[in-house]
Every structure is written in C-alpha cells, then in structure tokens.
Amino acid sequence: MDQDCAALIVEMGVHSRHAARTLAMVPTATKAAGLRAVAAQIRRDSAAILAANARDLAAASGLSPAMIDRLRLDEARVAGIAAAVDAVAGLDDPVGRVIDRRERPNGLVLERVRVPIGVIAIVYESRPNVTVDAAVLSVMAGNAAILRGGSEARESNAALHAAVVAGLVDAGLPADAVQLVPTQDRAAVGALLGAAGIVDLVVPRGGKGLVSRVQAEARVPVLAHLDGINHVYVDASADPAMAEAVVVDAKMRRTGVCGAMETLLIDRDYPRPAELVEALQRAGCEVRGDPLEASIGEIVVPVRDEDWDTEYLDAICSVAFVGGVEQAIEHIAAHGSHHTDAIVAADERIARRFLAAVDSAIVLWNASTQFADGGEFGLGAEIGIATGRLHARGPVALEGLTTYKWVGTGTGQVRG
Amino acid sequence: MDQDCAALIVEMGVHSRHAARTLAMVPTATKAAGLRAVAAQIRRDSAAILAANARDLAAASGLSPAMIDRLRLDEARVAGIAAAVDAVAGLDDPVGRVIDRRERPNGLVLERVRVPIGVIAIVYESRPNVTVDAAVLSVMAGNAAILRGGSEARESNAALHAAVVAGLVDAGLPADAVQLVPTQDRAAVGALLGAAGIVDLVVPRGGKGLVSRVQAEARVPVLAHLDGINHVYVDASADPAMAEAVVVDAKMRRTGVCGAMETLLIDRDYPRPAELVEALQRAGCEVRGDPLEASIGEIVVPVRDEDWDTEYLDAICSVAFVGGVEQAIEHIAAHGSHHTDAIVAADERIARRFLAAVDSAIVLWNASTQFADGGEFGLGAEIGIATGRLHARGPVALEGLTTYKWVGTGTGQVRG
Known part of the structure; x- marks a missing residue:
C-alpha cells in the first residue's frame, strides 16, 4: 500500500507540475477571474456542500466538541468561505514583481523577478475551509496545490474541492491546479512528505501532532509553526x-x-x-x-x-x-x-x-x-505563520508562496 | 562514536548559538574591523599556514592531480585568501535593512527588518580557502559558523581557522563565532545534518557526492546545487x-x-x-x-x-x-x-x-x-549557487545568509 501511495503521489505530482507550468504564466486578471468563479461556484453548490458536511458529521465518532465545531459548516460559514475567496482575488499579485535591478559595468542588466514556487502540498485536519483557503492562495500566487485533508472531513472536502475545480475550469485554468489526494491512507501523507523534486513545499495546517509529524518526516521544505509560547x-x-x-x-x-x-x-x-x-x-x-x-x-x-x-x-x-x-x-x-x-x-x-x-x-x-495574523498585518489571507528561519517568517501570505529568479539581459556579453 | 559525535555537535551548537546572539547585535563597522583583522592575521601566519599545507600534501595519497591542485596553497593563494577577506569586509551589510514598512489603520507600524539566520554549518572538501571564505561571509552577515572540512586538508584548515579566530578575537568578536569540527569522523557530518534546532542552515561546498549526501540526509535546510546542466x-x-x-x-x-x-x-x-x-x-x-x-x-x-x-x-x-x-x-x-x-x-x-x-x-x-557567479552579479563573494526553490536562488551572497523579522511598534493597540 505504501508503494501504491508513492506511485499515486508521483502521478499526481506530474499533473501538478504540468498545471504549475501553466499557472506560472497566467496573468493576474485571469487568476482573479478564476477565483471569483470559484467563489460563485461555492455559493451555487452550497446545498451540496452542506449535505456532504452532514454526512461527515453523521459519521463522526470519537471527536471532541471542539473538533466537531471545527468540522461543522452552515450557510453562514459557506458564505464566509466564498467571501474569503473573493478577497484573495482582490489581493496584489506578487508574481512578476521586480525585486531589484542592477546594471553591471559590462552593460548586463540583472533583475530579480518574483515567480511562483511550483507545487505546494497542504496537509490539514478537520477544518474544511482550509480546502478552499489553501487552494486559492496557492493558485493566486501561481502555484499548483495538492491537498490532503483529514478523514473526518472527507465528504466536505470532496464537495468543496469539486467546486474549486469547476470554478477554475470555468475560467480556463487547468483542472489539475488543485488536486485532492483521493485516499485517506496515512501512507499518502508519508509519500507527500518524501516527495523531494515533486513537491516543492509542504504546509501543515492543524494541531501540534500533525505539525510535529510533518517537521520530523518531511524531505521537502516545510513552512509551519509548532508552538506559540x-x-x-x-x-x-x-x-x-x-x-x-x-x-x-x-x-x-x-x-x-x-x-x-x-x-x-x-x-x-x-x-x-x-x-x-x-x-x-x-x-x-x-x-x-x-x-x-x-x-x-x-x-x-x-x-x-x-x-x-x-x-x-x-x-x-x-x-x-x-x-x-x-x-x-x-x-x-x-x-x-x-x-x-x-x-x-x-x-x-x-x-x-x-x-x-x-x-x-x-x-x-x-x-x-x-x-500575529496576516489580515491584521495587511497581507490579506495567510496560509499560516512560520517560525522557521528560512524563506518566510511570521504570517505567510501570497509573497511567501513565491520565490524569485534572476533574469539577465545582455547584448552579447561574454565573460572571456 | 555516533553518540560522541552527536554530543560534540550539540555542545558546539550551544557555543555557536551563544556567539550568534552576540554577532546579531554587532554593528557593521565592528564586523568589518574583525574581518580586516582576520586578513592581517592570515598574512602574518602565512608561513605557518604553508607549513601546515605542506604536511597535508605530504600525507596526501590516492588524490587525483586535480584534488592535489585544489588542496595546494602557495604564497600567492594565501595572499588571495586574505584579499578576499578584505573584500568581504567592504560589502554592504544587509543586517538591519528595512525591507518594507506599513502603517495599519489602527496606527500599528509594521516593518520587516533583515536579521542573521543564526548558526550556519558549512561542509566542504579539499579547498582550504573555503575555511576562510565561508567563515567570513557567515560572520559578516551576523551568523556563527560551524565548519567541517575534508580530512585531506585538516592541517591547512586548522591553521587557517586559528588565524580566523585570532583575528576575530583581536577585534573583540567572540571566539566561537567560527568553530571547526575537531574530528574527521564521518559521523560528525551526520550529526551536523541531523541537528535540527541547533544548526539553522547547511551549505555543502564540493563535488556531487558530497552535495547529494547532504541533500539526502539533512534534517535542516540546505542551500546548494547538485548539477549545472x-x-x-x-x-x-x-x-x-x-x-x-x-x-x-x-x-x-x-x-x-x-x-x-x-x-x-x-x-x-x-x-x-x-x-x-x-x-x-x-x-x-x-x-x-x-x-x-x-x-x-x-x-x-x-x-x-x-x-x-x-x-x-x-x-x-x-x-x-x-x-x-x-x-x-x-x-x-x-x-x-x-x-x-x-x-x-x-x-x-x-x-x-x-x-x-x-x-x-x-x-x-x-x-x-x-x-553565473556572485561577483559577476555585483553581489561580492558568494557562499554558493542555489538551485532549490525556497529562500534564495542563484548566487547566494550576504543577503542570502540573512532572514527577516517583523517589528511592530504601537501605542497600546489591542485587537479587542
């Protein structure tokens, strides 16, 4: 089964990489239109999403009242999820931003330009809204997302994921931009965490048990915080x-x-x-x-x-x-x-x-x-707060989901 | 022996963290003075450094002519190492630079300020100059360095490390700012690579065998490139x-x-x-x-x-x-x-x-x-070229050896 999960993640990774290459080139307006289509689709699918959530709640056993509350959706919460998507659609797009520019004495012009990271895996627990929040933040920054939600929310996550994909496809964006791992086998998480070269970044969202497992096992970079002491x-x-x-x-x-x-x-x-x-x-x-x-x-x-x-x-x-x-x-x-x-x-x-x-x-x-919150910092939505030292610290928002490349333009310069 | 190496790295890590906390607060001029003292000390110690290098060369067996050439020092190469240190002393210090600033509607002012990463481990092979280059780049960016050189260069590295420490101490900087792992036991490398929470970043410098081992084993972030195809x-x-x-x-x-x-x-x-x-x-x-x-x-x-x-x-x-x-x-x-x-x-x-x-x-x-070179890009010396996607890409120079923190100043704001 571990082998099956590894093969599944490799196959999903190929689809994600393909989608990521497309997304990296998509203009801001098209990404924003895709997100607005997602918000509209979530509103249209509200009844189906609530029905799926009711099935999850009916199947829930052994969950604490706090976990049940995190799992539960109602009309207001679904409306809130859609509104959050519209808000992300309105954020400044970091992709393409020139961070700095220098002209060398030989005339070579070097710019650092923000580009997407690539393929981002999000591993999360019972909150179904993460399915949508994480997906649209990733896509708005030009990345493909692979989502792995908790088994207790599987029906809710599947319904929300279907709405996300339908909205993105409506706007001409690739269906593989956001993939949901179709199995609850725990080995799939292990495969994601070990997928160096396939997954570029893992973001865990959930309790300390989840975050510490991800930090201990991951062979790919992780943005997370374990504690807030x-x-x-x-x-x-x-x-x-x-x-x-x-x-x-x-x-x-x-x-x-x-x-x-x-x-x-x-x-x-x-x-x-x-x-x-x-x-x-x-x-x-x-x-x-x-x-x-x-x-x-x-x-x-x-x-x-x-x-x-x-x-x-x-x-x-x-x-x-x-x-x-x-x-x-x-x-x-x-x-x-x-x-x-x-x-x-x-x-x-x-x-x-x-x-x-x-x-x-x-x-x-x-x-x-x-x-300590991306919204309060004026960054819009955040994918999490990072306490590691590299790449991004504190609230990680759209910019934290990008990297940069060096773009040099010359007139035939050789180093000689 | 693995246990001994692990304990050794933990102990070195405690000293490094202590030194890093001091270095993070040191003004640019003091760091630059420390580096110039290092350059002067290397020039003064030139004969001892060359004698140590002669011992390494005498002990060398089974090394290819290319490896012997990388290992060999002469007066011109030692002078070059010292000159490179003086050049780093003249670079712009990224630490303390305000990356961006925003004032929130509630009056809270949020700045992102560049700060050192902390403790950087450099694992390298036969070039003794890396001992000095990596050390002074780390220190100029406010970091403590833990160096692990190749066994073929152990005498040369020890002599150069002694000069580095003497120079730094002369200028009032902590002796533990740059530590050299005192054993050639390979388990020490494993301990460094596994030292999450002790080492903040590992930079491998050397051939593909070294880099791929570091990438495969490291439990801490790595900046490196494996191939240049x-x-x-x-x-x-x-x-x-x-x-x-x-x-x-x-x-x-x-x-x-x-x-x-x-x-x-x-x-x-x-x-x-x-x-x-x-x-x-x-x-x-x-x-x-x-x-x-x-x-x-x-x-x-x-x-x-x-x-x-x-x-x-x-x-x-x-x-x-x-x-x-x-x-x-x-x-x-x-x-x-x-x-x-x-x-x-x-x-x-x-x-x-x-x-x-x-x-x-x-x-x-x-x-x-x-x-593709930090010097050609106008960045001064580089610690390496990174082909990963997070934190820094391309030539990694002083800025790539820093991170940032969020500094908020208020007048009693509460979130309410």
Missing part, C-alpha cells in the same frame, strides 16, 4: 493602563489562537504587578506564579517549572518577575518558540533593545501579541 | 557572430565550473548551425550530435540519450536541434537542472517567452552562462 514583558517604564489593556487582550481575546500570550514577564521595578494579575483574573484567567513573591504570592496558583514551556491555548497564564529587559530577553531565549513576543514600555531605548535582541518571527512594542 | 538556445533570429561568441564562451571559458554550458540547442531555422559546431571544435570542444542531421551529422561525435542529462564539466558538449523556442523550453524542462540557461535571439518577443518560461535560478538573454 508567546511572552509579554511589562517594563518598569510601562504605562499601567496600557500594560493592563495589552496583557489582557494578548491572553484573553481568544485563548486558542497561536498568537495568544502564554507567559507574562513583569519587571521587578514595575509598580503595580498585582493589578496586572488581577486584571487577568477578572477576565477569567487562571494565573500561575511563585507563591513566595510578596506582591502576588497570595493571589496566584503555584507555578511549576514545566509551565514556562507550556502552550496552554486556554485561559491560563504563567507569570514571572525579571530584573529588567535583559533578563526578559534571556527568559524568552530559554523558553520562547520564536513566534510572537511583545514589550510594553515607555522607555524607547529599552524597547529597541528588546525588539532587536528577541529572536522571534514577530516582535511588538506596545501592542498585543494577538495581532 | 546548462543550456544555450540559439534562436533563428540570433546574430550569428554573437551566437558563436556566447556559445564558445559559455562552454569553453572554463569547462569545470557549474555555470558552463553542457547542451547547445539550435533552432532548425537558424541559418549557420555547422559554423556554431565548428567554432566549438576550434576552441577544443568535442561536440556530440545526431549523425543523421544533414547540416552537422558528418562533423559530430554520435550523441547518446544519456548525454542530455550529463554534466560533463569538461570540453564536451551535446547539441540538439529544436523547432523553435517552445521546443527549447520543453527540452530544458525535461533535462535541465534549474541552474542557468540562456537564449541568443534578436527577436525580443521570443526572448521574453524564454526568460519567462524557463524555470531556472538564472535565465539570460544574449549573455554567456558563465556569468
């Missing part, structure tokens, strides 16, 4: 009202997102630490800290060592005192996950030191970590 | 004098470089194909083609199918006739290695089609493929 450091110079607002938002606006704060670092010289903790508690957060700390010891739950390395994704927060910005930087270096970390401070010199020294994809000064 | 397509519209000059230079200027042409594609409507072949032959090149082709059949060596996929790195060239630019594009898609491909044409429409459709790191119009 994000910190807010409140400096002694911080305005207390601002600090409370930022900290409460960073933790409690939504506790289940990767940009949520997990650990609060408080400068020992900050005058109102208990008020920070109490603000979190009023918002419904359990705060874990050192019971021996005079200012907060009596109001916190005792913290354990493992808390500093825990992504709660819940209404829980650890709090530590540090002796200024340097200790905050050290704490983040020891326990952070290179995702998003923030400082609240009035002292610009201290803030600049934090922004420079904290080695995370996103560093923020006087703003909530919950801004 | 480069093409020149001569269109019917090409000026024959330009075509001959470009083709002969692309093949024969230096036959052993990765930018050398390996296959010549001639448009069936090009009027003077035999003259192209004869020009190559006059320059000393064996030309392999189809003996049944009327215009060149009697003057070429019969070509075999495997020639189209062969990187000769020698004074040998295959030649094929194609029915116009589309067939040239198809031939390159089937047989190319995504390195460097060129078209000679007077017809701009045809040239633009070629430049857009050929999926290589470098595409050239009316210029020799031998320009």
Whole structure:
C-alpha cells in the first residue's frame, strides 16, 4: 500500500507540475477571474456542500466538541468561505514583481523577478475551509496545490474541492491546479512528505501532532509553526493602563489562537504587578506564579517549572518577575518558540533593545501579541505563520508562496 | 562514536548559538574591523599556514592531480585568501535593512527588518580557502559558523581557522563565532545534518557526492546545487557572430565550473548551425550530435540519450536541434537542472517567452552562462549557487545568509 501511495503521489505530482507550468504564466486578471468563479461556484453548490458536511458529521465518532465545531459548516460559514475567496482575488499579485535591478559595468542588466514556487502540498485536519483557503492562495500566487485533508472531513472536502475545480475550469485554468489526494491512507501523507523534486513545499495546517509529524518526516521544505509560547514583558517604564489593556487582550481575546500570550514577564521595578494579575483574573484567567513573591504570592496558583514551556491555548497564564529587559530577553531565549513576543514600555531605548535582541518571527512594542495574523498585518489571507528561519517568517501570505529568479539581459556579453 | 559525535555537535551548537546572539547585535563597522583583522592575521601566519599545507600534501595519497591542485596553497593563494577577506569586509551589510514598512489603520507600524539566520554549518572538501571564505561571509552577515572540512586538508584548515579566530578575537568578536569540527569522523557530518534546532542552515561546498549526501540526509535546510546542466538556445533570429561568441564562451571559458554550458540547442531555422559546431571544435570542444542531421551529422561525435542529462564539466558538449523556442523550453524542462540557461535571439518577443518560461535560478538573454557567479552579479563573494526553490536562488551572497523579522511598534493597540 505504501508503494501504491508513492506511485499515486508521483502521478499526481506530474499533473501538478504540468498545471504549475501553466499557472506560472497566467496573468493576474485571469487568476482573479478564476477565483471569483470559484467563489460563485461555492455559493451555487452550497446545498451540496452542506449535505456532504452532514454526512461527515453523521459519521463522526470519537471527536471532541471542539473538533466537531471545527468540522461543522452552515450557510453562514459557506458564505464566509466564498467571501474569503473573493478577497484573495482582490489581493496584489506578487508574481512578476521586480525585486531589484542592477546594471553591471559590462552593460548586463540583472533583475530579480518574483515567480511562483511550483507545487505546494497542504496537509490539514478537520477544518474544511482550509480546502478552499489553501487552494486559492496557492493558485493566486501561481502555484499548483495538492491537498490532503483529514478523514473526518472527507465528504466536505470532496464537495468543496469539486467546486474549486469547476470554478477554475470555468475560467480556463487547468483542472489539475488543485488536486485532492483521493485516499485517506496515512501512507499518502508519508509519500507527500518524501516527495523531494515533486513537491516543492509542504504546509501543515492543524494541531501540534500533525505539525510535529510533518517537521520530523518531511524531505521537502516545510513552512509551519509548532508552538506559540508567546511572552509579554511589562517594563518598569510601562504605562499601567496600557500594560493592563495589552496583557489582557494578548491572553484573553481568544485563548486558542497561536498568537495568544502564554507567559507574562513583569519587571521587578514595575509598580503595580498585582493589578496586572488581577486584571487577568477578572477576565477569567487562571494565573500561575511563585507563591513566595510578596506582591502576588497570595493571589496566584503555584507555578511549576514545566509551565514556562507550556502552550496552554486556554485561559491560563504563567507569570514571572525579571530584573529588567535583559533578563526578559534571556527568559524568552530559554523558553520562547520564536513566534510572537511583545514589550510594553515607555522607555524607547529599552524597547529597541528588546525588539532587536528577541529572536522571534514577530516582535511588538506596545501592542498585543494577538495581532500575529496576516489580515491584521495587511497581507490579506495567510496560509499560516512560520517560525522557521528560512524563506518566510511570521504570517505567510501570497509573497511567501513565491520565490524569485534572476533574469539577465545582455547584448552579447561574454565573460572571456 | 555516533553518540560522541552527536554530543560534540550539540555542545558546539550551544557555543555557536551563544556567539550568534552576540554577532546579531554587532554593528557593521565592528564586523568589518574583525574581518580586516582576520586578513592581517592570515598574512602574518602565512608561513605557518604553508607549513601546515605542506604536511597535508605530504600525507596526501590516492588524490587525483586535480584534488592535489585544489588542496595546494602557495604564497600567492594565501595572499588571495586574505584579499578576499578584505573584500568581504567592504560589502554592504544587509543586517538591519528595512525591507518594507506599513502603517495599519489602527496606527500599528509594521516593518520587516533583515536579521542573521543564526548558526550556519558549512561542509566542504579539499579547498582550504573555503575555511576562510565561508567563515567570513557567515560572520559578516551576523551568523556563527560551524565548519567541517575534508580530512585531506585538516592541517591547512586548522591553521587557517586559528588565524580566523585570532583575528576575530583581536577585534573583540567572540571566539566561537567560527568553530571547526575537531574530528574527521564521518559521523560528525551526520550529526551536523541531523541537528535540527541547533544548526539553522547547511551549505555543502564540493563535488556531487558530497552535495547529494547532504541533500539526502539533512534534517535542516540546505542551500546548494547538485548539477549545472546548462543550456544555450540559439534562436533563428540570433546574430550569428554573437551566437558563436556566447556559445564558445559559455562552454569553453572554463569547462569545470557549474555555470558552463553542457547542451547547445539550435533552432532548425537558424541559418549557420555547422559554423556554431565548428567554432566549438576550434576552441577544443568535442561536440556530440545526431549523425543523421544533414547540416552537422558528418562533423559530430554520435550523441547518446544519456548525454542530455550529463554534466560533463569538461570540453564536451551535446547539441540538439529544436523547432523553435517552445521546443527549447520543453527540452530544458525535461533535462535541465534549474541552474542557468540562456537564449541568443534578436527577436525580443521570443526572448521574453524564454526568460519567462524557463524555470531556472538564472535565465539570460544574449549573455554567456558563465556569468553565473556572485561577483559577476555585483553581489561580492558568494557562499554558493542555489538551485532549490525556497529562500534564495542563484548566487547566494550576504543577503542570502540573512532572514527577516517583523517589528511592530504601537501605542497600546489591542485587537479587542
């Protein structure tokens, strides 16, 4: 069966490469028209999509209420998926953009031009909307997509994929631009992850189990984040009202997102630490800290060592005192996950030191970590947030789904 | 021993990470001063370096004359290594450069700022100069380097590494900025390649055997090229004098470089194909083609199918006739290695089609493929040429040894 899956992925890869070569040449207006046709088709197919989703829900067993919620579609969610496609159709197309241009003394003109990456595999779990989001982001950046969704959403994904393909074909784009792996055999994921030279990039979308499997097994480049162990450091110079607002938002606006704060670092010289903790508690957060700390010891739950390395994704927060910005930087270096970390401070010199020294994809000064989002960054939709170091960091949107090539134009130059 | 090597690499990695965090903050002038101190130290240590090299040469057995030549140092080569270091010291520093800046409607200002990658491992073979080139490029871009040279050059590498460290320390930079793996145990390479989270990037420098091993085994990102199966397509519209000059230079200027042409594609409507072949032959090149082709059949060596996929790195060239630019594009898609491909044409429409459709790191119009070089591109020294699709393509110079982070500055914004 592993052999069958490997052969299947090779065959799909050939189709994807062919489609990718076509897509790389398609003008922006045609790609946008294709996406608008996809949105229209999703709206037309809404009843069939909801019926397929009802079959998935009926077959679901052993799923948690949270997983059921992620799987469930309704008319509003289908309308939202279609609207998101229209929004991607309106984004600036990075393909063809000249990044830089230099003329050499010999007259050779060298430009770096953005081009699509090629074939992108997206491996995801129960959210059916990823079928559409990932597909249209890939196509808008000129790439072919190979999708592998979770078995619990197979009927929903098949219905949404059919609508995507019908829309693209309507607009004259290749049907193989977006392929859905037709088997739920887990070996197909292994084959995708091992498909060096066939798949150019893998993007995992889902829980930590999925992302860590992809990172451990992949023989092709991966853009992903495993953890969001994000910190807010409140400096002694911080305005207390601002600090409370930022900290409460960073933790409690939504506790289940990767940009949520997990650990609060408080400068020992900050005058109102208990008020920070109490603000979190009023918002419904359990705060874990050192019971021996005079200012907060009596109001916190005792913290354990493992808390500093825990992504709660819940209404829980650890709090530590540090002796200024340097200790905050050290704490983040020891326990952070290179995702998003923030400082609240009035002292610009201290803030600049934090922004420079904290080695995370996103560093923020006087703003909530919950801004870690492609839409909030003005990038439009994102395919994910990357905490690796190469290619793209932070929210990965259309530009992150492209690469570049060098284009040189001469008049017969030889190196001689 | 594998366990020992793994432990060694972890320990070196801790030192490198520490050094990398320091280097990331070092101003350009200090890094440049460090490099100039390295160049001065190499000049001062010239006799010791040459003595070490003599020991390597004396111990060399079973090496080909070409490998001996790559290993051998003399006063001029040592002076050249030092001069190359001074040249890198004068390059523009990408670190700290703001790539883009956007102000959001809520007042949050988001900048993308270039930062070092972190810890870069360079795995290389017999050329001792790589010890210095790779080290100073890494450090100038703010990275720590872990070097693993070939056993045949171990004494030379140790002497050059000592000079590098002495120079850096002289200028106040950390000694661990450049570490040399102290064992020639091959398991150390495996440990480096598997060191996800410790090593951020691996750059292999050497022959195809080394590069393919690194690409196959690495669990960390790799920037490299395996092959340079480069093409020149001569269109019917090409000026024959330009075509001959470009083709002969692309093949024969230096036959052993990765930018050398390996296959010549001639448009069936090009009027003077035999003259192209004869020009190559006059320059000393064996030309392999189809003996049944009327215009060149009697003057070429019969070509075999495997020639189209062969990187000769020698004074040998295959030649094929194609029915116009589309067939040239198809031939390159089937047989190319995504390195460097060129078209000679007077017809701009045809040239633009070629430049857009050929999926290589470098595409050239009316210029020799031998320009595939960081220096020729105006980038200064390069750490290598990359034919992968992510992060950096073509010559990888200082900018390719950096990544970016998002820096957001607010006034207390919360997402709410």
